Amino acid sequence: MSDTLRLLLALLELGPRLKDLLGDKWPPYAEELQELARRAGEGEDPGKLRQSLDLLLVRLLAEPPAVELIERLMEDMAAPVAIKETVTRRGGVSSVVPDIVQPHTDQATGVVTIPVFYGTDRARGDDAPATYFGGARGTLSFGVAEVSVPTRGRDLGELTGPSWWRLEFSPNPAKHVIVKSVGPLSRDAFVVSLKDSLAAADLHDVLIFVHGYNVTFEDAARRAGQLAVDLKFAGRTLLYSWASAADTKKYTVDESTIDWSRDHFEAFLQLALCEVGTGKVHVIAHSMGNRAVINTLERVKSWQLPAGAAKLGQIIFAAPDIDRDRFVQLAAKFKGCAARLTLYASSRDVALLASKFVHGYPRAGEAGEALTVVDGVDTIDASLVDTSLVGLRHSYFGEKRSILNDMFNLIAQQLAPDQRFDLQVAGDAVRKYWSYRP
Structure with a gap:
């Protein structure tokens, strides 16, 4: 009998004791064990089965009531050292700390590996990093995604991936932005891991990225890692990935889901604060x-945060697909909630023009006559950033060098618009905004 099968059988035998120890937390583990047993019975590749089993052990080691029992089992079964070394004790709370909790640069290749600390309310997918989470709704969960970003041969803002017309049929870390691994953590383990990582960082700030419509978990994590590298962010990068269906035909599904997701994002933001x-x-x-x-910021001023909680720094609304009039209403409520609020808009964002067509009213991310200018928010018209015939993509905020440079000056340098070289004042005294210099 293989070591993997022996370990699986031993865990199944421990089921009743683990159920007593974990209570309401046990059913998901029991279901996963049953699924592993089914896969073993169908003769699945031992390597894949062991990988799934190791991930299950790691999560069980993050449950304080079960730690002693699982550690004893690992000793008896001679479990891999790699798993044992992920366990640390902090004041009686066990946490599973993935290897990738600090950024790392391979000097030989120029590839930067970034830990993206995520919160998501997506349902679980399979074990592959690219499909670890799907597009269905789940419960709020936490973990760390390991994202590698090449710095050589990649233009600033480029979210590179394999291209069939370049005869690239698999990801290459030297060329492409890749999600190398996804490691789930319990909430307690996530807090300890992020706290430890921040303590070792040059900057103790965090940057939370929240993606838009029609985005997979994989692409959201890739974008978060790319932003961290291209913005030279010295703190730690977080991702909140809501359960986008990642299907262009399911715009209304995503609209319903983002509203459902608001409470989960609020909990994630409060954790970070x-x-x-x-x-x-x-x-x-x-x-x-x-x-x-935006719907969370509306309630920020009513929160009863503990003494010593962090402050909101820079809040960036990039190409916001929200009703412009609704944005104006809410802006009056969240004015002053952060050090600075910045809105990037464009008159050439085709996706927002399509959204306007669907809804019948302008979006807050539009420019031109519909440009949103409100007190307390710095509005930046990005329409002139790209003069090509193609115009601006909806994801211009993370792709255009001038916008990335501006966000760097905003986040890293804390500069006001009138201190940022690429910007010039526009509008008038009543409706003052900023645009990029031609």
Whole structure:
């Protein structure tokens, strides 16, 4: 009998004791064990089965009531050292700390590996990093995604991936932005891991990225890692990935889901503010993801945060796909909630023009006559960033060098618009905004 099968059988035998120890937390583990047993019975590849079993052990080691029992089992079964070394004890709370909790640069290849600390309310997919989470709704869960970003041969803002017309049929870390692994953590383990990582960082701030419509977990994590590298962010990067269906035909499904997701994002934001030793919390929200952020900011001033909680730093509304009039209403309520609020808009964002067609009213991310200018928010018209015939993509916030440079000056340098070289004042005394210099 293989070591993997022996370990699986031993865990199944421990089921009744684990059920007593974990109570209501046990059923998901029991279901996963049953699924592993089914896969073993069908003769699945031992390597894949062992990988899934190791991940299950790691999660069980993050459950304080079960730690002693699982550690004893690992000793008896001679479990891999790699798993044993992921366990640390902090004040009686066990946490599973993935290897990738600090950024790392391979000097030989120039590839930067970034830990993206995520919160998501997506349902679980399979074990592959690219499909670890799907597009269905689940419960709020936490973990760390390991994202590698090449710095050589990649233009600033480029989210590179394999291209069939270049005869690239698999990801290459030297060329492409890749999600190398996804490691789930319990909430307690997530807090301890992020706190430890922040303590070792050059900057104790965190940057939360919230993606938009039609985005997979994989692409959201890739974008978060790319932003961290291209913005030279010295703190720690977080991702809130709501359960986008990642299907262009399911726009209304995503609209319903982003509203459902708001409470989960609020809980994630409060965790970042209150529990991990953060200096400041910065947020970049894109497209439809702005709805969860903006509807949360409406309530920020009513929160009863503990003494010593972090402050909101830079909040960036990138191409927000939210009703412009609704944005104006809510802006009056969240004015002053952060060090600075910035809105990037464009008159050439085709996705927002399509959204306007669907809804019948302008979106807050539009420019031109519909440009949103409100007190307390710095509005930046990005329409002139790209003069090509193709125009601006909806994801221009993370792709255009001038916008990335501006966000760097905003987040890293804390510069006001009139201090940022690429910007010039526009409008008038009543409706003052900023645009990029031609």
